[in-house]
Amino acid sequence: MTALLELANLRVGYGQSVVLQDVSLELHQGEIVCLLGANGAGKTTTTRAVSGLLAPWSGEIRFAGENIASIPAHKRVELGICLSPEGRQVFPNFSVHENLLLGSYSKKARQRRAEMFDEVYGLFPRLAERRTQKAGLMSGGEQQMLAIGRALMGCPRLLMLDEPSLGLAPKIILDVYEAVATIAKRGLSILFVEQNVQAALLVAHRGYVLANGQIAAAGTSAELQNSTLVQEAFLGKKPSLLATDGARGHSAAVPAI
Amino acid sequence: MDIFPQAFSDAILLAGLYTLMAVGLSLGFGVLRIINFAQGEMIMLGAYGAFWLFTLMGVDPLISLPLLVVAGFALGWVLFHGVVAKVLDAPHINQILLTFGIGLAIQHVAIILWTGNARSTTPDYATTSSVVGDVLLVHGRVTAFAAAVVMVAALIAWLQWSETGRATRAVAENRSAAVLMGIDVNRIYALSFGVSCALSVATGVVVSFILTITPFMGFPMLVKAIAIVILGGLGSIAGTVLGAFALAFAETFVSYYLPEGSGWAEGIAFVLIIGILLVRPRGILGQAVET
Numbered sequence: 001m002t003a004l005l006e007l008a009n010l011r012v013g014y015g016q017s018v019v020l021q022d023v024s025l026e027l028h029q030g031e032i033v034c035l036l037g038a039n040g041a042g043k044t045t046t047t048r049a050v051s052g053l054l055a056p057w058s059g060e061i062r063f064a065g066e067n068i069a070s071i072p073a074h075k076r077v078e079l080g081i082c083l084s085p086e087g088r089q090v091f092p093n094f095s096v097h098e099n100l101l102l103g104s105y106s107k108k109a110r111q112r113r114a115e116m117f118d119e120v121y122g123l124f125p126r127l128a129e130r131r132t133q134k135a136g137l138m139s140g141g142e143q144q145m146l147a148i149g150r151a152l153m154g155c156p157r158l159l160m161l162d163e164p165s166l167g168l169a170p171k172i173i174l175d176v177y178e179a180v181a182t183i184a185k186r187g188l189s190i191l192f193v194e195q196n197v198q199a200a201l202l203v204a205h206r207g208y209v210l211a212n213g214q215i216a217a218a219g220t221s222a223e224l225q226n227s228t229l230v231q232e233a234f235l236g237k238k239p240s241l242l243a244t245d246g247a248r249g250h251s252a253a254v255p256a257i
Numbered sequence: 258m259d260i261f262p263q264a265f266s267d268a269i270l271l272a273g274l275y276t277l278m279a280v281g282l283s284l285g286f287g288v289l290r291i292i293n294f295a296q297g298e299m300i301m302l303g304a305y306g307a308f309w310l311f312t313l314m315g316v317d318p319l320i321s322l323p324l325l326v327v328a329g330f331a332l333g334w335v336l337f338h339g340v341v342a343k344v345l346d347a348p349h350i351n352q353i354l355l356t357f358g359i360g361l362a363i364q365h366v367a368i369i370l371w372t373g374n375a376r377s378t379t380p381d382y383a384t385t386s387s388v389v390g391d392v393l394l395v396h397g398r399v400t401a402f403a404a405a406v407v408m409v410a411a412l413i414a415w416l417q418w419s420e421t422g423r424a425t426r427a428v429a430e431n432r433s434a435a436v437l438m439g440i441d442v443n444r445i446y447a448l449s450f451g452v453s454c455a456l457s458v459a460t461g462v463v464v465s466f467i468l469t470i471t472p473f474m475g476f477p478m479l480v481k482a483i484a485i486v487i488l489g490g491l492g493s494i495a496g497t498v499l500g501a502f503a504l505a506f507a508e509t510f511v512s513y514y515l516p517e518g519s520g521w522a523e524g525i526a527f528v529l530i531i532g533i534l535l536v537r538p539r540g541i542l543g544q545a546v547e548t
């Protein structure tokens with residue numbers, strides 16, 4: 001079965017400086033995959049390349065079997081690639097409701113607008129209570145819910161979340177991840193970036209670790225949890241002699257759901 | 258006789274016209290971050306369009322208005338794809354020189370084609386008037402005001418409630434987030450530039466029966482529009498309306514109440530531009546704009 005999303009030897013950067021040297025990864029229909037990596041590793045750059053905000057220098061971005069590397073960003077939304085970007089990027093002078101309306105701007109999403117409103121307001125009752133409030137006046141957690149809700153309004157086939165827990169209190173992080181888990185149960189495919197490795201591996205089926213512009217490790221959540229590399233790099237644990245290192249190597253395939 | 262009611266009503270009528278004159282500039286800047294220095298010449302073209310349609314074919318300016326608005330939109334669309342799109346990421350000075358150059362070229366073509374002679378359209382309502390209480394209302398000015406209110410209201414309603422209007426505001430607010438909503442930013446740019454030119458052409462049509470028409474009429478109007486837009490905060494439509502009222506009231510009251518006031522009134526726009534840039538560069542309602 002072909003992957004929903006497949007990056008093959010992706011190389012991309014800004015100006016003269018390369019950020020992703022050679023990145024290959026894949027995500028199957030219904031999978032939740034997390035992308036881990038230190039600050040500046042290129043996680044956000046990866047999401048920007050997939051959503052089309054950044055043109056790849058070389059390599060392929062395949063979505064549902066089709067190379068989309070040369071398709072402009074706004075058309076990728078129509079294909080069903082929706083990103084909740086780093087830093088939320090809600091429209092501050094728009095009301096909550098208007099932000100969500102914009103989320104369903106694309107033709108396909110517009111037809112299912114009423115249904116998606118029910119779903120998003122059901123998922124985040126907080127947003128329903130504040131639908132007329134200006135997005136810029138909301139708390140960080142509420143803005144994060146709005147950014148996720150706005151991406152959901154686009155009827156994604158692939159939902160990308162870039163650090164949904166950034167800057168949020170632990171209690172709110174739980175709320176946000178509970179929502180992510182709820183969305184996931186409906187069979188939506190999710191690629192998300194997270195600094196909070198514990199939380200990420202709890203939610204994700206599989207994960208990739210980015211370092212030096214390449215995939216340094218990949219595997220199921222359990223494998224990554226126990227991998228020396230991940231423990232050293234993120235969890236602050238001393239490498240243990242017993243730690244398994246089976247997660248290195250590229251695709252520890254997980255059966256698609 | 259108390260001149261206040263007269264000054265007040267004159268100021269209101271002028272403010273409507275000023276709003277229409279400046280709102281296109283404001284929209285263009287808010288969305289594309291480019292000040293179109295050829296906007297004055299678009300006004301001039303609108304005025305000539307109305308003049309020739311009236312003189313050669315006897316078409317009332319109010320009838321030619323929708324026609325010329327469509328032509329103005331088409332002109333803006335073509336100008337955007339032909340030239341403006343190529344300097345979107347260029348330094349501001351390049352953009353200013355480019356639009357300024359376009360304006361100059363249009364002005365000179367107008368001189369060659371139509372000479373520098375002063376003209377005007379003279380539909381019946383241009384000169385008739387009625388007296389209401391202490392106030393003399395020239396029908397031409399009332400008509401221009403009404404046309405301006407209709408068009409500005411239509412613009413605001415479009416921005417507020419239509420799918421594309423909402424997308425236009427989104428692009429003005431955050432371009433890359435707008436892309437992530439599936440909005441074709443380039444299309445919105447072309448559309449906004451077209452609408453902005455259409456509004457300037459519309460301004461020209463309605464002033465064609467109020468002011469004298471010459472190839473040079475655009476520049477002073479551009480200066481006033483810039484003063485209004487800076488006053489209201491670049492890119493804010495509500496601010497532009499406020500700015501238009503502020504300038505109209507200041508000019509009208511200075512010309513009524515100061516000796517030799519009508520001479521001084523024409524300089525107010527310049528004083529405002531300099532004053533605001535020194536004291537409060539972000540305008541009354543606008544957000545700071547990074548350059």
Ligand SMILES: Nc1ncnc2c1ncn2[C@@H]1O[C@H](COP(=O)(O)OP(=O)(O)OP(=O)(O)O)[C@@H](O)[C@H]1O
Binds near residue numbers: 014040043195
């Ligand atoms: N617009 C840009 N122009 C130039 N360099 C950039 C730009 N955006 C990011 N970079 C650089 O690219 C590298 C990767 O950045 P990226 O934002 O993808 O990292 P990240 O993994 O998302 O980090 P973080 O966890 O801090 O969000 C960094 O070295 C960064 O400085």
Ligand SMILES: [Mg+2]
Binds near residue numbers: 043044086
């Ligand atoms: Mg990042």
